Amino acid sequence: MRGIDELAYQSRLRQWPPLGKFLLTLSLLIVALTTDSILIPLMTFFIGACLLVYSTGLRFPRMIGMLILDGLVVILVGCLVIALITKGGGEVARFDVMGWTLTLDRDGLNLSTLVLMRALAGITIMLAFITSTPVPHFAMALRQLRVPKEIMELTVLVYRYSFLLLEQLETMTIAASSRLGFKGIRNSLRTSSRLAVGLFSRSLSMAERSQVALNCRNYKGDFPIYRPPRRLTLAWVIGPIGLAIIIYIIDNFLEPIWRISW
Template sequence: MALQIDTLAYTNRLRQLPPEHKLLFAIALLLITYCTSVSIQLAIAVWLSVWTVIYAKIPAFIYFRLLLIPIGFWLTSLPAFIISGVGVEHLAAVQADIWQGITWGNVYLYLSRHGIQQAGALAARAIASTACIYFIMLTVPFTELLDSLRRVGCPALLTELLLLMYRFIFVMLRTASEIWTAQQARGGYRTWRLWMKSLGLLVGQLLRRTLENYRQVSQALDSRGFTGDIRIWHSRRYKTSKRYSLEALFGCAVLVALTGWQYVVGV
């Protein structure tokens, strides 16, 4: 999946647009997401889905499969939001917050109306924020993202560390996949005991091979006269699009206006 994401970032239909434009667009929507209501957050998620799936031509299956990740984390936290308990003697104090409930001994367990509202607000914000991040991930190659960070004054040491970390993510995933396949071919996960033993061996081998790959990369850089500065060449052959620029500006302006109007109405 990680390699596929990297491939899509280089082959999407918005590839020719300047990365700075896409970054500013996603960051502006991310800021709006944290200042607005649930309805506008859902509108941002839908609008960015249109940009990602229709404009950038990212396969819908991959995109919505990625969106299942934050939804999965949200589902794991859902019981903590919506399920509450109170002593039977204090039941009258929370009567307005009870949607459904049952008595269990001296405790009354119930579904909280306020908790359900909080869970819905959290889901909308998480999906909208994740859509902003995915738009950057799927339309801006990582090297161009680092180049943009350097242009705005980000320290070179930080961008180089990010580049090396990004490189070793793929190394670790490939190595883990190879070890996992080899262990499965030998029946290493047939029982729970073998599963735990094989997993421990996988982690140990993964660490050893990652350190070995790091040593090889260090030797390769030294043999090529590395002086402490990793330089990446970019052709900068980008084309601005008036249509996309106007749509982004107009959409952000409408979202900001709707957010301000909701604050005024709320007051």
């Protein structure tokens, strides 16, 4: 979580309007998920990958990279299952595995490929947005949409203090591990329950002390940002929507000529 926050503040796309990036992400996701053509998710994946590379330079923290790879493995396994259980369109390949006969049909391969490209497009587009938009900037940008001030400040408070709770949890986990608290299933369950109770009590104590600290600093219900993000303009409304329409038109033009299927 902290790694994503650091990437967002160091991103080359941080100066773009947060609502503009959100509208671009939403437009690309909608056009990628509402079509039966593989070409549109492929194009949105390429756009998302270019934005992600430009935003971060692929400098992901090790933990974030491992989480991304873990998600990709889950997606690949799911697509393999879809390809095996979906029948129709004619048999493409047959495998004998430990006495089991597995067949791959055209409809299954087409559907699994479509799901895979949709998932990859969604991951790259969402990562490009998350790694380029700090949460406080996005919360402040929501004022342009008339979102209640209390909701935005509550979001910023929860986001900021979640890092402190994560640090507390990490410290408590290290202390419990040094005392062999996670040796064996029984000890692990007991230690995990105690950690949950301890973290809850510490969060209440932290909330009380934080409120006192905020009052001492003349907190009036908002956190000032001295370099506010850029506002959403008409160009940032027309641009993402126009890009989605162009992708859809290109697909309708190229699909009869270059149809991607098995």
